[in-house]
Amino acid sequence: MSVIAMRGLRKDFTVRVGRGRLRREKRTVTAVDGIDLGIERGEMVGYIGPNGAGKSTTLKMLTGVLTPSAGEVSVCGLSPVPQRTRLALTIGVVFGQRSQLWWDLPLRDSFALLRHVYRVPAGAHAARLRRCRALLELDEFLDTPVRQLSLGQRMRGELTAALLHGPSVLFLDEPTIGLDVVSKQAVRSFLAELGGSGDVTMVLTTHDLADIERLCRRLVVIDHGRVVHDGTIEALHARYGSRRRLVVDLDAPLAPDFAVPGAELVALDAGGHRASFDLLSSVAGAVVAELTSLAAVRDLALVEPDIEDVVARLYRS
Structure with missing residues (x-):
């Protein structure tokens, strides 16, 4: 059985729309429109889409915050809404713009309180906290009130808080939003190590596609509440014609009609001294060898396709 299973999952909202100065009528808006999806134990899945695509609504149904309008959903073998209390003991949730820490307490005290909230044995709690302190470098601000922490420090605290009870599934909604480069790197490195162990299933929603590229092998893209891609990032590039690009600096300028087999x-x-070629196959060596035999190459660089570009094209299509 999949750790997370959705079948025909749907969520409708009723909104009131103005009709004239006094009259308002009800209208149904579908946020999630029949999603079928299974996620296996230990997977790290990127779950992305444009604003309003249904990402956050899906997460809220998976965590028991919202009741589905139709379909079936289970997380760790539990039905999220009717078994929400039991589910809370098996999942961790990090929302980049919301906090589960006590604002006026030192970070250390928030962690201690969470041990009692989740009824975690002292030994297990201490071992998990020790690991997070080392990997996320928490010691320098453990005794600082949460309200005085920087955004990067608070996010590292949020990640620790979500993991202290040993969840099987971790839901991450914009975990690096607003972080500086150093803090982003610390969070990404921690999540990569956590995911590499295979003990925690992770679902990551974000607009920062660098997070997806560095952490997730599987990418699920939704738009208008429906899955439009489910597979690897490489499959997404292949589907939408993304190509690696070869950029070369030359001693002599190239003519505009210059051609090399296997590239465009x-x-x-x-002035013709720098040329960019799109590779027509995945093998760059033959193209480079042919090019150096036809032109005086001073330097070259192989540029991987930009995931942001291909996802933008997917949304537009």
Whole structure:
């Protein structure tokens, strides 16, 4: 059985729309429209889509905050809404714009309170906290009130708080939003190590696609409440024609009609001394060898396709 299973999952909201100065009528808006999805134990899944696609609504149904309008959903073998209390003991949730820490207490005291909230044995709690302190470098601000922490420090505290009770599934909604480069790197490294152990299933929603590229092998893209892609990032690139690009600096300028087998000339810059080629196959070596035999190459770089570009094209389509 999948750790997370959705079948025909749907969520409708009723909104009131103005009709004239005094009259308002009800209208049904579908936020999630029949999602079928299974996530296995230990997977790290990127769950992305444009604003209003239904990402947060899906997470709220998976965590028992919202009741589905139709379909079936289970997390760790539990039905999220009727078994919400039991579910809370098996999942961790990190929302980038919301806190589960006590604002006026030192971070250390928030962790101690959470041990009692989740009824975690002292030994297990201490071992998990010790690991998080080491990996997320918490010691320098453990005794600082949460309200005085920087955003990066608070996010590291939020991650620790979500893991102290040993959840099987971790839901992450924009965990790096607003963080500086150093804090982002610390959070990503921690999540990569956590996911590499295979003990925790992770579902990550974010607009920062660098998080997805560095953490997730599987990518699920939704739009208008429906799954439009479920597979690897490489499959997404292949589906939408993304290509690796070879950029070369030359001793002598190239002619605009220059051709090399296995590549397509897409740009000439610096008076023809810099050329960009889209590779027509995944093998770059043969193209480089042919190119160096035809032109005086000073330097070259292989640029991987930009996931942001391909996802933007997916949304537009």
